[in-house]
Amino acid sequence: MADTPTEDTLANVAVQRIIDDIVSGQLEPCAKLRIESLKEQYGMGASPLREALSRLSTLGFVTNESHRGFRVAPMSQADLEDITLNRRMVEREALLRSLTRDDDEWEVGVVAAYTRLERTVERLRTGQGADGADLERAHKQFHTAIVAHCGSPRLLGLHDTLYDQAQRYRRLMMRGIQDLDEFLAHHTALLKALLGGDADAAVHALTDHLNLTLTSVYPND
Amino acid sequence: MADTPTEDTLANVAVQRIIDDIVSGQLEPCAKLRIESLKEQYGMGASPLREALSRLSTLGFVTNESHRGFRVAPMSQADLEDITLNRRMVEREALLRSLTRDDDEWEVGVVAAYTRLERTVERLRTGQGADGADLERAHKQFHTAIVAHCGSPRLLGLHDTLYDQAQRYRRLMMRGIQDLDEFLAHHTALLKALLGGDADAAVHALTDHLNLTLTSVYPND
DNA sequence: AAAATCCGGATTTTCGACAAAATCGCCTTG
DNA sequence: CAAGGCGATTTTGTCGAAAATCCGGATTTT
Numbered sequence: 001m002a003d004t005p006t007e008d009t010l011a012n013v014a015v016q017r018i019i020d021d022i023v024s025g026q027l028e029p030c031a032k033l034r035i036e037s038l039k040e041q042y043g044m045g046a047s048p049l050r051e052a053l054s055r056l057s058t059l060g061f062v063t064n065e066s067h068r069g070f071r072v073a074p075m076s077q078a079d080l081e082d083i084t085l086n087r088r089m090v091e092r093e094a095l096l097r098s099l100t101r102d103d104d105e106w107e108v109g110v111v112a113a114y115t116r117l118e119r120t121v122e123r124l125r126t127g128q129g130a131d132g133a134d135l136e137r138a139h140k141q142f143h144t145a146i147v148a149h150c151g152s153p154r155l156l157g158l159h160d161t162l163y164d165q166a167q168r169y170r171r172l173m174m175r176g177i178q179d180l181d182e183f184l185a186h187h188t189a190l191l192k193a194l195l196g197g198d199a200d201a202a203v204h205a206l207t208d209h210l211n212l213t214l215t216s217v218y219p220n221d
Numbered sequence: 222m223a224d225t226p227t228e229d230t231l232a233n234v235a236v237q238r239i240i241d242d243i244v245s246g247q248l249e250p251c252a253k254l255r256i257e258s259l260k261e262q263y264g265m266g267a268s269p270l271r272e273a274l275s276r277l278s279t280l281g282f283v284t285n286e287s288h289r290g291f292r293v294a295p296m297s298q299a300d301l302e303d304i305t306l307n308r309r310m311v312e313r314e315a316l317l318r319s320l321t322r323d324d325d326e327w328e329v330g331v332v333a334a335y336t337r338l339e340r341t342v343e344r345l346r347t348g349q350g351a352d353g354a355d356l357e358r359a360h361k362q363f364h365t366a367i368v369a370h371c372g373s374p375r376l377l378g379l380h381d382t383l384y385d386q387a388q389r390y391r392r393l394m395m396r397g398i399q400d401l402d403e404f405l406a407h408h409t410a411l412l413k414a415l416l417g418g419d420a421d422a423a424v425h426a427l428t429d430h431l432n433l434t435l436t437s438v439y440p441n442d
Numbered sequence: 443a444a445a446a447t448c449c450g451g452a453t454t455t456t457c458g459a460c461a462a463a464a465t466c467g468c469c470t471t472g
Numbered sequence: 473c474a475a476g477g478c479g480a481t482t483t484t485g486t487c488g489a490a491a492a493t494c495c496g497g498a499t500t501t502t
Contacts, residue, residue, distance in 0.1 A: 009288065012287065044486095047484080066229055082374060288483060
């Protein structure tokens with residue numbers, strides 16, 4: 001899920017795998033994360049696991065009251081609202097910076113990522129060699145491409161962790177979707193607005209898109 | 222009652238102390254952080270130190286290439302620019318949210334923090350029982366009060382770490398300041414703008430204030 | 443009965459010694 | 473001077489156990 005291709009310490013591997021398991025729902029919200037259990041589950045010693053959990057707690061995927069161990073971070077409407085507000089802020093800033101840099105590579109990257117997303121949807125619909133994980137990967141790549149050229153390491157890092165944190169809620173939203181067309185149409189519209197040359201319109205389209213998970217999972221108010 | 226109430230874990234204490242030592246400059250940029258040395262320096266074992274360094278690396282105070290150990294994060298103009306851009310974004314968002322919540326407590330808190338800052342400057346000038354650390358604390362409390370009531374846990378966390386990361390550069394700026402009056406005057410103006418009721422003006426004053434460290438440490442361009 | 447206290451087992455946190463793997467420094471060699 | 477080898481050092485991970493703390497139930501007190 002989180003993008004770091006090859007990290008060769010066990011602790012780094014553990015971070016990735018635990019994020020994946022939390023985001024994919026295999027580790028449920030508020031689930032106790034006992035080192036002894038994790039040792040068996042991930043086949044490694046206690047040290048790298050503690051290190052991983054410690055880092056995950058500063059990233060917000062895990063909670064850690066002192067002497068009370070680690071738990072998967074809980075889910076709530078308030079939390080999704082907080083994630084969404086932060087995502088709107090981060091992606092707006094990153095998008096504006098990408099646009100005003102008039103970096104040719106940006107457009108290329110966004111279009112390429114969109115094409116990949118389109119193709120993945122197609123393969124998923126025709127049932128040939130693409131699963132939900134592929135779709136999620138392509139979706140993340142698309143959103144990452146939008147902010148990729150903002151020039152700020154911190155914005156990129158924030159986007160990455162916020163995207164993953166939102167993924168838990170996005171899964172709930174996707175449950176009600178057999179309508180892949182609608183999913184793709186939303187992103188097509190977003191792409192059009194991004195490439196349209198009007199910064200304000202692009203930002204609006206993006207923030208609207210981000211609100212979609214929120215209003216879709218918690219329709220009230 | 223217990224003699225020494227250890228509410229916290231050693232690892233948490235280590236995080237705080239190392240941040241302090243990095244921010245205060247006692248641990249210089251790019252300095253190697255060898256566990257063996259730190260064990261002696263902080264009087265604790267390797268486990269809590271590794272955990273602390275690991276967390277600090279995700280917070281951005283420390284770098285950590287795999288199998289190459291930990292180092293104090295380097296300083297650069299690009300880094301300060303990144304910090305500043307992120308601070309403008311975060312504090313702008315937090316300020317706007319605090320304002321639109323029309324929370325009485327917000328004004329009270331901001332004014333109280335300003336008063337504390339004012340008094341600390343006064344005591345510092347008359348040389349009675351206040352040192353640089355006190356001023357630093359009061360300054361941080363003032364800026365924290367501005368964003369305190371935004372209602373977003375993530376914004377608060379971001380503000381906190383970004384503030385601390387900026388502190389290393391602020392120290393350089395302060396070197397050239399014997400003029401406490403100017404320092405205080407800047408904050409007085411900021412306070413006025415914040416309380417003036419004009420959101421746009423308040424945001425502008427705040428972002429200008431944040432730019433001050435940047436332009437002061439790196440005057441070129 | 444309700445509240446406070448106590449107690450024993452379980453869990454978390456920390457320690458320290460050790461082993462494996464990777465990196466670094468230095469030296470030689472071509 | 474570049475390239476490569478080879479110990480020495482450092483980092484990373486394992487293991488077992490000690491110290492501190494939490495949890496839940498039983499007991500005592502109000």
